[in-house]
Amino acid sequence: MEKKVSEKLPYTVFIEGNIGSGKSTFLEHFSKFKNASLIPEPLEEWKNLNGINLLDLLYKDPQKWYMAFQSYVMLTQIKNHIGLNEKPIKLIERSIYSGQYCFLEQMHDNKILETGMYHVLQDWYNFIYEHHKIQCDLIVYLRTNPEIVYKRMKQRGRTEESKVTLQYLKDLHNHHENWLIHGKFNIPAPVLIIDANLDRESILKEYEEAEKMILGENF
Numbered sequence: 166m167e168k169k170v171s172e173k174l175p176y177t178v179f180i181e182g183n184i185g186s187g188k189s190t191f192l193e194h195f196s197k198f199k200n201a202s203l204i205p206e207p208l209e210e211w212k213n214l215n216g217i218n219l220l221d222l223l224y225k226d227p228q229k230w231y232m233a234f235q236s237y238v239m240l241t242q243i244k245n246h247i248g249l250n251e252k253p254i255k256l257i258e259r260s261i262y263s264g265q266y267c268f269l270e271q272m273h274d275n276k277i278l279e280t281g282m283y284h285v286l287q288d289w290y291n292f293i294y295e296h297h298k299i300q301c302d303l304i305v306y307l308r309t310n311p312e313i314v315y316k317r318m319k320q321r322g323r324t325e326e327s328k329v330t331l332q333y334l335k336d337l338h339n340h341h342e343n344w345l346i347h348g349k350f351n352i353p354a355p356v357l358i359i360d361a362n363l364d365r366e367s368i369l370k371e372y373e374e375a376e377k378m379i380l381g382e383n384f
């Protein structure tokens with residue numbers, strides 16, 4: 166894979182992986198590097214849009230709320246993708262790509278999202294994709310077993326996710342695999358795969374590999 170901090174600044178990395186795969190922990194790891202700006206997922210905005218918890222509504226009544234939820238997710242993500250950045254490296258948790266190629270596909274496959282709604286969201290996505298330059302230099306894929314992330318999700322106990330089943334995580338895993346391993350959809354940058362089944366101590370070595378790629382050996 167080609168390296169690192171190139172002339173095209175900021176060097177932008179998307180962190181992808183199943184629910185509970187450790188994306189936030191990965192991001193936190195980079196907080197010690199002063200030339201990287203870290204952009205966590207705008208989860209709080211999804212949980213409080215003028216007092217409305219869209220994430221909660223999504224899981225309570227997905228047929229009714231998925232369309233509104235996903236279009237808001239896409240809006241908040243695109244703001245982060247095109248937002249100005251003074252540091253030379255930008256690490257972003259998730260992207261509109263996983264929204265489109267993993268979550269949207271899954272909801273459509275499972276018939277939670279009507280085909281008409283699916284096409285509306287696809288058209289929005291295509292419009293955004295064509296009209297905004299979304300810098301993407303590397304995708305870090307935190308690859309996990311669904312059983313492991315299911316356990317982690319249960320342990321973390323995010324109230325909104327209490328209804329998420331192991332089957333949902335298995336399907337979501339397959340969508341990530343179809344996209345990032347089997348190339349079913351557009352992969353906008355090289356993919357660095359990290360074994361994110363490892364526990365916190367053992368995963369540090371894998372993180373170091375990512376550090377080298379992202380920050381360069383001379384950092």
Ligand code: DCP
Binds near residue numbers: 183186220263
């Ligand atoms: N979500 C969704 N559609 C998206 C992005 C996220 O439905 N396009 C949902 C799935 C989760 C919640 O939002 O219920 C947050 O999921 P993430 O996997 O993005 O974030 P985590 O907090 O689970 O990440 P990690 O545990 O890896 O740090």
